[in-house]
Amino acid sequence: MGSWQDPDRNNDSVGARPCIITIAVTGSMPRKRDNPAVPVTVSEQIESTHAAFEAGATVAHLHVRNDDETPSSDPAKFAKLLEGLPRHCPGLIVQFSTGGRSGKGSERGTMLSLEPDMASLATGSCNFPNMIYENPPALIRELAALMRKHCVKPEIEVFDLSLRRPTRQAPTCPVRVGGEERDAGRQGGAYLSGFGAPPSNADGHMDCGWHCGRHQLEVNRWALQLGGHCRTGLEDNVRWDRDMLAPSNAALVTRVAELCATVRRRLATVSEARALLALPPA
Ligand code: ZN
Numbered sequence: 001m002g003s004w005q006d007p008d009r010n011n012d013s014v015g016a017r018p019c020i021i022t023i024a025v026t027g028s029m030p031r032k033r034d035n036p037a038v039p040v041t042v043s044e045q046i047e048s049t050h051a052a053f054e055a056g057a058t059v060a061h062l063h064v065r066n067d068d069e070t071p072s073s074d075p076a077k078f079a080k081l082l083e084g085l086p087r088h089c090p091g092l093i094v095q096f097s098t099g100g101r102s103g104k105g106s107e108r109g110t111m112l113s114l115e116p117d118m119a120s121l122a123t124g125s126c127n128f129p130n131m132i133y134e135n136p137p138a139l140i141r142e143l144a145a146l147m148r149k150h151c152v153k154p155e156i157e158v159f160d161l162s163l164r165r166p167t168r169q170a171p172t173c174p175v176r177v178g179g180e181e182r183d184a185g186r187q188g189g190a191y192l193s194g195f196g197a198p199p200s201n202a203d204g205h206m207d208c209g210w211h212c213g214r215h216q217l218e219v220n221r222w223a224l225q226l227g228g229h230c231r232t233g234l235e236d237n238v239r240w241d242r243d244m245l246a247p248s249n250a251a252l253v254t255r256v257a258e259l260c261a262t263v264r265r266r267l268a269t270v271s272e273a274r275a276l277l278a279l280p281p282a
Pocket of ligand 1 (some may be wrong): 097
């Protein structure tokens with residue numbers, strides 16, 4: 001990845017780069033009492049993801065919940081998502097969360113054997129507002145090894161700038177093309193998910209879906225101007241603005257799609273998103 005000041009990353013080439021929008025559908029934190037539009041059951045998640053897909057999202061980042069809305073890592077629920085989503089959203093890139101709020105230790109990776117297109121991978125520990133987000137090296141290696149085994153492309157979760165470089169734990173990812181496993185090499189290495197940083201810190205991180213809480217829209221705009229990609233969704237932000245709750249995941253995607261147009265970027269099709277992420281065609 002080059003700096004955004006590279007000659008081949010000038011405004012023209014930025015404008016030519018289609019934008020991948022990731023919809024973070026549910027997350028592990030927001031509840032219906034925070035925003036009634038948060039989809040919780042698998043059928044609500046499929047319906048909400050479908051609407052977001054129609055609005056232009058090409059990657060869906062998914063957590064699952066228990067019936068009482070608490071976070072879960074139940075592989076049966078992930079399996080139902082993987083069964084239902086492709087029927088409603090052909091070509092959609094399905095990304096499961098292995099995040100730490102949804103399970104403990106190895107439990108976090110039990111759904112990887114279902115072979116989703118992608119899964120999130122936190123490559124270090126950091127502080128959340130009221131807890132330590134623990135990702136010990138042995139667990140990172142275990143989750144990364146499972147991703148390699150099942151040809152699941154990792155998305156590195158950059159909660160902190162120290163986590164922003166793909167690590168030794170997940171340098172590259174094999175992809176399966178026509179039943180044959182290939183190492184996608186450097187270009188097919190991990191995709192980063194950035195949780196907000198000033199543009200000077202975003203240098204060289206085009207292949208990253210930038211987002212974060214209440215500054216999400218502003219970070220989305222920076223990312224678009226730099227040629228990067230965007231993430232949005234009720235997981236990251238249940239609000240539309242200071243006064244209003246976000247009406248739906250689809251509305252959040254539509255807002256980012258409109259932002260794309262203002263910086264003369266266009267949305268990636270599912271085929272383009274798969275090619276950009278070195279994933280096999282659907
Ligand atoms: Zn998540």
